Amino acid sequence: PVSVDKGGESIPAELWSWDPAHDLALLRIARGGFPRAEWATDAERAAVVGTRVYAVSGLGGQGATAAPGTALDLSQAGIRHDVRYAQEFRGAPLTTAGGRVLGMVSAAYSPTGIDPGELRFAPSIASVCERLLRCPDAGSTAAPTAAGRSQAPVATATTTAKRN
Numbered sequence: 637p638v639s640v641d642k643g644g645e646s647i648p649a650e651l652w653s654w655d656p657a658h659d660l661a662l663l664r665i666a667r668g669g670f671p672r673a674e675w676a677t678d679a680e681r682a683a684v685v686g687t688r689v690y691a692v693s694g695l696g697g698q699g700a701t702a703a704p705g706t707a708l709d710l711s712q713a714g715i716r717h718d719v720r721y722a723q724e725f726r727g728a729p730l731t732t733a734g735g736r737v738l739g740m741v742s743a744a745y746s747p748t749g750i751d752p753g754e755l756r757f758a759p760s761i762a763s764v765c766e767r768l769l770r771c772p773d774a775g776s777t778a779a780p781t782a783a784g785r786s787q788a789p790v791a792t793a794t795t796t797a798k799r800n
Contacts, residue, residue: 659745674735
């Protein structure tokens with residue numbers, strides 16, 4: 637069983653799609669009302685190197701905690717950054733200072749095959765979409781669906797997932 641922790645509550649979840657090579661999983665929860673996180677624009681993603689980025693956890697006294705850092709590099713592999721974060725941030729969004737999602741926080745993703753140490757990689761949100769979802773064309777307003785599934789709700793709330 638898998639659950640999502642949000643605000644002290646443990647919500648049952650279903651593993652909808654996953655990519656172990658990129659340390660990514662898409663969880664489906666049978667509950668609405670979670671706010672959608674906006675994705676960074678192409679221009680924001682292209683200009684990310686040298687800017688402040690944040691790992692945002694759905695846990696904390698005010699309902700969320702943000703860990704700051706700097707984007708150090710951007711490549712096909714993802715966003716290299718120096719955000720220091722605890723385990724509960726794993727799976728959380730890596731955002732711009734304005735709160736737009738750039739990628740996903742991962743403690744295990746290492747595209748070079750070498751332990752990245754404190755300079756970790758975050759798979760880009762575009763990569764997450766390509767690997768876990770069927771993404772609409774860039775100009776489309778259609779919602780993505782899970783790879784191999786007809787219509788999948790996309791949980792975009794900042795949460796921490798755990799296996800029971």
